[in-house]
Amino acid sequence: MPASWTFAVARDDLSRTTLVEGATPTLADGEALLRVDRVGLTANNVTYAVLGDSMRYWQFFPPGPRGLGPQWGLPPLWGFAEVVESTVDGVTAGQRVYGYLPPAGHLVVRPDRVDDSGFRDASGHRADLPSPYNVYRATAGDPAYREDQEDLLVLFRPLFFTSFMLADQVVDNDFYGAHSLVLSSASSKTAYAAAFELHGRGPRLVGLTSPGNLAFTRSLGCYDDVLTYDDIDTLAAVPTAYLDLSGAPATRAALREHLGDRFVRDVAVGLTTQTPNADAAGEVFFAPVQMRKRRQDWGRDGLDQRFTDAWQRFTGVVSGWLDVRVDAGHDALRRAWSETLAGRTPPRVGQIVQL
Template identity: 45%
Template sequence: MSVIHQLQNNKRSMEQTRIQTQPMPELKAGEALMRISRLALTTNNVTYAAFGETPHLRYWDFFPTSDAEWFHMPAWGFAEVVESTVEGLAKGERFYGFWPIASHLVMQPVRVSERGFYDGAEHRLALTSAYNQYQRISTDAAYRAESENYQMLLRPLFITSFMLADFLEDNGFFGARQIVISSASSKTAYGTAFCLQDNPTVRLVGLTSPTNSDFVQGLGCYRQTLGYDQLGSLDPSVPTLYVDFSGSTGLRHQIHAHFKGTLVHDCYAGSAQNQDYAELDQTLAGPQPQPYFAPYQIKKRNADWGAAEVTRRFNEAQLAFIARVSDAQQPWMQVNEHAGLEAAQALAESLIKGHINPLAGHAVALD
């Protein structure tokens, strides 16, 4: 193939997309050409795009385009080495990691090891290290060939869920006796609930839209499921921790007003449905929203437990979660496969507009 195909989004209007082509460059010393074969598209990608300019996230900067008004929406998935000038990377090797929605990517692999490599491209050096790491499937203890779709759909979400649950437990739930979780039907939200469901310290309450209530109730990991309009039925005297996956300013104000004096912590875990960011709001009663960022807790636990133990615990939990989500008798997710960049384009536009079925997971095959 003599060109690279790329799906790009407009920075000022994310729902505006285009497919661009550019010449395939000749590899320089220290570079490798990867063919992107399979990607997951979820609301997680919309969150990445929405926070593209946020200083500590900078998702627009991972895969810059030649046009400053357009960006690549990043996605998790798999790619193979097509050509390499780097020792330790063989043609045909398959890697899991963070990619642009595109046919190919030229990378500068560094710190090549049995585990994988890091992209050492200069523009990525100041970006969050966790997103620059690429895992060889041949040495990934949690990799299962038959579960590739579930791995790429759930691992990046579940690492957030797993570390968020650990963060909350690590802080004694800030003294709360119940946790109220918004956008409870989102995969990251119910992944968090899955990790916390057996903890006797707190009671889990899922808030969701009426159309998703039956789905959330059927998950079985929330003690109680309520529609957003039923928030007032909760006892306001109970010390409460709010985990915000919705990003809704209006809901946040309702939570703070209802639990005035008993809201112990407002954890802003990301936006499932819009681009609203939990910025400082002096009109809020109680604690200000505190953004949660998984790499910070990973760094802490790497220091506490060691990286190998963090990986072992995560792999164990991830495999249990995938087994539950993919249970043929009562699946929590049904995977829909799409083929090609045009299909990815239509799907991305749909996700940005909020057309989301909580039962659906979307995998895009680009090869």
Template identity: 40%
Template sequence: MTETVFGERMLITRGAIAVTSRDTAPLPEMGDGDVLFAVRRIALTANNVTYAAAGEMLGYWRFFPGPEGKGILPVWGFGEVVKSHAPEFAVGDRFYGYWPLATHLLVREAVSAPGGFMDAAPHRQGLADIYNRYQRVEPRLPHEEALDALFRPLFMTGWLIDDFLAGADDFGAEQVILSSASSKTAMAAAFNLSRRGAVQVIGLTSAANRAFTENLGSYDRVFTYDEVDTLERKPSVYVDFAGDRALTQKVHTRLGDALKHSAIVGMTHWGQGGDAPLPGPAPTLFFAPTVAEATVAKLGPAGFADATGYAWTKFVPAVREKLAVETLHGLESAESAYRDLAAGNIGGASAIVVELD
């Protein structure tokens, strides 16, 4: 695959995602139609650890090809045109979307799309459109961009989880149990589930994150991981944001036939596992891009935008004051923060934004 990521880059060893390094690739020569972006402001969350953990399985390493044996981490946020050989792009144009954890991205095959463009590079063909679309935006205040970078894609996943469960009548469940309940995607799912009000929303989290999770106001009850054996045995759905096989085993064993559906969304606890047989329904992968495409087809693009946009306006005030947003500067700081996330050393109240200017 042709490399498209230049400048200073953070590299992750494929197959050993806690092992990182940095290098520098000289900025490329540009041809007709090429656009060079500087990555400006991005977020780092537990979701990025999922991208790395599932890099091989779900194709996340294909978006931004790196050197042999290395992966370049995808992140959400804002980039800006710094050099353009395409008439549709001017220096200073700003876009929201899916960027590499690096200082520069070269787009050779930009295809105009409503409100922005698509990166149609050959190595990105067959990957979910939602990752290949970039939205043109006007510059805003840093704290406003920070919330978008931190929550927009994760909120969408949380909204889709609720919409999926609503469409399935919650599989007949009376409670939906979310692991990694302090994670931002789980926060978004719990918020939407609680607004709909059809089921009890139960959070599983660490003892360190319990008070923060309870203070969110979206969970009916919050349990720590060592309290799984006290979960009520009643019709339930389990949504796993942790990717922790041992925890999933405990939940399945506790609930038994009362568990009606089990979904895997994330891998925040990527290093923990187990291989014992699971009682109850086999866990199924909830892959948000695929669900999003089906939901857009059902609601239409305008209906989808209206529904998610309205929910987003309700969500932002609910979480804005409950997070401690930390702004880091430069790739060295980003690398350190990523390692802490991969090691599970970042608390739920933390929200990390990185400025790469």
């Protein structure tokens, strides 16, 4: 088996990267080896790095065993991997799984709770981390999987899960009593997927975006109106909830100034401009929290079915909103990271890297 490799970024300067090669990991009893195959790069991955310390994202794939010092971090990616070796019953070589992966050639996992749907990684360093990120779904047992939609799953599934749970929380809280919902970074995949779920179900949906993304965002048809950030003072002065996916302090300040006491809810969702916004917001949305609530309400199968139904509705339209760009190799991964970090990826482009 060929040597493995790892791509890492400097935790204090995400634009500084390194690539190291090493021996392919060997397994202990109870472990399986995954070969990372196909991953996506979106603003969501940058968010993981920006929040690497505060939300513990750096802890999923520690750099030490890969020969890297603590100043380096491995930004988590979503995608597909293949089991190439296993010491665990029910996890077999050739099995294809979807889940949280390092920017690396291989990943050693300790499969637990193995069934037809896949397994969880029970590695000790992941025991106290949010459980949804430790799930590896076997394609053969995944109701949302279709081979011809792999790239959509890579690019959108984690984002759409966040969007799906965000929309569900908004509905679950009776839209916070708002007459208008305002979403920043409206051209981002997470924002417009949430808007797709919310459109026509209650309050008026208003997207905020940059002038360069205005035409694209309006073309989606999932917002009732789309404005540039400079046009916030034209918003109707009605009870308004803000779903902040940009983290831009100036946007929050402008909304508060314009709406006054009609600014009824302020929820930080993500960071597409890399400005930590949790302290300034009224609250922070974290998808696993709402997921746990709905698992109690609906059960695991009920949640999976609702997600699958929503995913199928979304994939029926999203392919018309996206141009998938596929590149290959770890150098392509480095280029895609740099482009995404710098915000140079057009909203219509989805970046896939075959490793």
